Structures are given as C-alpha cells and as structure tokens.
Amino acid sequence: ETGVTQSPTHLIKTRGQQVTLRCSSQSGHNTVSWYQQALGQGPQFIFQYYREEENGRGNFPPRFSGLQFPNYSSELNVNALELDDSALYLCASRHSGRIADTQYFGPGTRLTVL
Amino acid sequence: QQQVKQSPQSLIVQKGGISIINCAYENTAFDYFPWYQQFPGKGPALLIAIRPDVSEKKEGRFTISFNKSAKQFSLHIMDSQPGDSATYFCAALTQGGSEKLVFGKGTKLTVNP
Numbered sequence: 001e002t003g004v005t006q007s008p009t010h011l012i013k014t015r016g017q018q019v020t021l022r023c024s025s026q027s028g029h030n031t032v033s034w035y036q037q038a039l040g041q042g043p044q045f046i047f048q049y050y051r052e053e054e055n056g057r058g059n060f061p062p063r064f065s066g067l068q069f070p071n072y073s074s075e076l077n078v079n080a081l082e083l084d085d086s087a088l089y090l091c092a093s094r095h096s097g098r099i100a101d102t103q104y105f106g107p108g109t110r111l112t113v114l
Numbered sequence: 115q116q117q118v119k120q121s122p123q124s125l126i127v128q129k130g131g132i133s134i135i136n137c138a139y140e141n142t143a144f145d146y147f148p149w150y151q152q153f154p155g156k157g158p159a160l161l162i163a164i165r166p167d168v169s170e171k172k173e174g175r176f177t178i179s180f181n182k183s184a185k186q187f188s189l190h191i192m193d194s195q196p197g198d199s200a201t202y203f204c205a206a207l208t209q210g211g212s213e214k215l216v217f218g219k220g221t222k223l224t225v226n227p
Contacts, residue, residue, distance in 0.1 A: 002157070002159070004157075033212075033214065033215075035215075040219075040220070041219055041220070042118075042120075042203050042205075042217030042218050042219050042220050043158065043203075043215070043217050044217070045214035045215060045216070048212045048213075048214065055212055056212020056213075056214055057212075058214060090157050090158070092157075103160070103215075105150075105157030105158050105159065106157050107155065107156055107157050108156075108157050
C-alpha cells in the first residue's frame with residue numbers, strides 16, 4: 001500500500017454540479033499533485049500544491065481548484081461539471097525534499113458526469 | 115500536444131516471453147523517465163526509472179533502455195508472467211519546480227499462461 005487514500009471511490013454527478021474530491025497523504029508529505037485520467041488515456045497533470053500553496057498548474061481551466069491542509073490532506077474541487085470531466089482523478093504525494101521517484105499515487109476517485 | 119508517445123497500445127505475450135514497450139519524447143528538458151504499472155482499480159505504481167546519463171537500468175526482470183540522441187526509451191520485461199498483465203505507462207518530467215509528470219497513453223499488456 002502507498003499510504004495515500006482517496007475518497008470517495010466512485011461518484012456520479014450531473015452536468016453543471018460541483019464536486020469535491022479528497023486525498024489523504026502520508027505524514028510528512030508536503031507536496032501533493034492531482035491528475036486526471038480519462039478512460040484509456042494516461043494521467044494528465046492538473047496542479048500541484050506545496051505547503052498549502054499552488055506551485056504548478058497544467059492545462060486545466062480555473063473551475064478546477066484545490067486546497068491543501070496542514071494535516072497532509074487535500075481537496076480537488078471542480079465547478080460547473082461538464083461531461084468531459086468524467087474520469088479517474090488521482091492524487092500523488094511526496095516529501096518536497098525527496099526526488100520524484102518517491103511520489104506515491106492513491107487509488108483514485110472515479111467521477112461520472114451525466 | 116502529446117509530448118510522450120507510447121507504443122504499442124496493446125500487447126499480448128506468452129508466459130516466459132519478452133514484452134517490449136517503446137516511448138519517444140520531444141522535450142529535451144526532460145531529465146527523469148519513470149515507468150508505471152497500473153492494475154484495474156488501482157493508481158499507477160512506480161516500476162523503474164532512469165536518468166539520461168545512463169543508457170540502461172535493470173531491476174530484476176525489468177530493464178529500461180535509453181537512447182538520448184534518438185529521444186527514445188523502452189521497457190523490457192523478461193520472462194513475462196501472467197501477474198505482469200496490467201497497463202504500463204511511460205512518463206517524463208523535468209526535475210525542480212512543480213515536477214509534473216507527462217505520461218504516455220499507456221500499453222495494455224496481457225500475458226497468456
């Protein structure tokens with residue numbers, strides 16, 4: 001096990017709604033990244049948080065936002081859901097002082113937008 | 115723009131055979147090249163990784179070959195086993211900064227018994 005948990009496992013929403021996905025990282029992991037994995041595709045980087053500040057963002061619109069908390073948990077919020085937002089959402093965490101190969105992925109949240 | 119191209123999309127190998135998955139990248143700033151293994155219902159798990167200052171890295175049955183001039187790298191799975199059946203992703207990143215991983219589209223490997 002990676003020590004990274006995500007909730008919920010599955011989620012169904014309708015177009016236009018808002019959703020919050022949660023991630024709990026290993027203790028000491030002060031860097032968390034979120035990825036979107038569409039069916040049959042590789043994960044795509046959404047953004048990264050370090051010490052509760054966003055410090056990198058992929059090609060995703062502002063309706064994708066995040067929060068990171070001091071207790072090593074984080075959230076991904078998506079507003080005004082669109083059908084194309086249906087995907088597996090992955091969080092990955094690591095300690096900032098460690099090299100990239102110590103990054104661990106959670107099992108993901110499967111979001112379906114109807 | 116797909117910065118990391120992966121092939122084949124799917125691969126079927128007999129038990130004991132060699133599985134080979136290829137990737138090519140465009141961004142010469144990439145300096146770390148990991149391979150991830152993903153089983154259904156799980157997140158990607160790091161399998162093996164290489165940096166561009168070496169041409170080959172081996173860990174058990176898994177080997178990465180890296181060709182910096184061609185901007186290509188590949189994963190070889192020796193003595194493939196049914197338990198290796200999974201989706202494999204190559205990725206690349208530039209260390210420092212946000213260190214975002216750029217993934218290929220994945221290869222679904224099936225190892226028949």
